[in-house]
Amino acid sequence: MARVHNFNAGPAGLPLPALERAQRELLDFEGTGMSIMEHSHRGKAFEAVHNEAISLLRQLLGLSDDYHVLFMQGGAAMQFAVVPMNLLPPGRSADYILTGGWSEKALEEAKRVGTVRVAGSTAVDKRYTRIPHQGELSLDPNAAYVHMTTNNTLFGTQWHWLPDTGDVPLVADMSSDILWRKMDISRFALVYAGAQKNIGPSGITVVLARKDLVDSARKDIPVIFRYATYAANNSLYNTPPTFAIYLMRNVLAYTLEIGGLEEVERRNRKKGELLYETIDAHPDVFRAPVEKESRSFMNVVFRLASEEMEKRFVAEAAKEGMVGLAGHRSTGGIRVSIYNAVPVASVERLTAFMRDFAKRG
Template sequence: MKSNELNFSGGPGALPETVLEQTRVAISALPETGISVLGMSHRSDWFRAILDEAEQNLRALLGISDDYAITFQQGGSSLQFAMIPMNFAAQGFAPPEYVTSGYWSGRATAEAARVTAMNVAWDGHATGYRQLPALDQLDISGSAAYLHYVSNETVEGLQFPVCAEAPPVPLIADMSSDFLSKPFRPDTYSMIYAHAQKNLGPAGVTVAVIRRSLLERIPDGLPTILDFRTHVTHGSNYNTPPVFAIYVLTLITRWLRFEVGGLHAMQRINERKARRVYDTLDALCDNVTVHADRRWRSQMNVAFKFADSRLDDAFIEAAREQGIVGLEGHRSIGGLRASLYNAVTEQAVDTLTNALMEFSLQHA
């Protein structure tokens, strides 16, 4: 099995083999143009067609209506952390509410506080970021500008369930690490955003799905490139966009639609992968600790540690000898992390779980 197929990194993550092959060809010369994708003009008809296809594929996969604009931006979610309060924490509303459930939502909360007055609706610090709240039970102001949360905490391995009902205030979600991993109802959200390098392709592009009525709140006078209306008006082509990253994203949306068979099929695959890993870890009993409480375990990121911390690094090395890479835990909590993004195959998960069982028997 190739190393790419055994990449369990939290990001950049694995890419589907068929997408890698098409990308390899495109770097040399796109079949449609004879020019390398790395040299294609962002003003070309070819790229306009790629942008249009990427948008249409996302609408088809998720059932996104024309009530929403879809944009492809740069700067990752870190830029969105500042842009969102700049654009949407409008006068006439109570301060926005933020859920701080882990490392990345903590970054979003801190960045928002630099931009505007805001409230923390819930903070999981006291639990060591092992649990999540029920969004519909949070005590938030009914006049809040919006409620922001991170749907999947990549570092701690926590994942919210799909939000079934829209809250009384606009709901904004950073879905960077579980976007397109399963279906959900876009109409319960006012904005969804997700950077690549997880399920969408290489780093460089961030998808932002925004309810058009929310755009009416944006104050005049923002720097042009930090105004969401700029990207909507210019069709994600205001300044030179990340052509290569958007091209690969388009290939991945094709793969999801026409090879995987849509998000319901992708969800079933991801459920099987996650179940296999967690069942293996649970079978190791007190020898291994999973970071997240069972109810909130993520299907995308499995954070765990051996009871004997010396075995964490030892297993990383043993796994690497079998071609398994990317198992290092995030620097903030250490330990290990296996990320099970869409392109990680069930066969790769079997390789990982077999390695875990073999290693544990050797060090029992």
């Protein structure tokens, strides 16, 4: 079987060794005579996998004991509601920094829960081409929390610095760039991430929550939506997506085997540099709308001269085994998602195709 060069934005590609491990263990997990999918989530076999996934995340992130590692469901979309349900008490407000479509959705969902305000936005004509500067933010020192989206899949922007929020807890949606490089998680009070881009398959959401924040969270919400419920039950309050957690464990173990986040970052930067150098070298054909200091190393977006040319670019690339290159339906253009599992060789193949395409016009 010939595997394609997968540039899908999510669900995205997974490391081949992690998939091959799952293939070997699918019918008989560690001699138990059944698949991990068939094991009880309260049995020793799955519990070991579950705890290993938590341990690997802590090791890769350098996460202190001040944080809970929680596994939830519903993706980032559910966290848009769960964050304010837990952290936004009556009589308080929360600040939201808008840098793309997903931060807009987080804001709109939070409005249904409590009082929120826009503390900064880089939207111009409904498009986002950069990350704001600290001086552009209007932060409330009495806010319950400040919410940001670290990488913006639709518009190809990424935070390469963190806002100073003082004593106000910083909450981040890292769905599309968690584990792309080493990061000081202690700068955040809470981080959430849908796994389907960098760390596993769809169906599992990782939440890294400071313990004091969980302890002081609201208790007048349904039990199933409380972070404290997951923390008290090691994320096993109800049946979790066991196979998704198993596959995430495989991905995390592979990440550690190849050298951890230092090696992951080296590869990711090389991929991004290859793509942006190719785009910038052919300004008559490819146009990157994002300001250089805000360019994403996860989702590289660019436009061609016309929609017809963009459709031809996507179709010709697909014939050569490169898939997932069409931009989001709301933005158009080309989007190259180069998450952790995308090999450098795939980007080298794509940039060779882009140079040839530019010559042909």
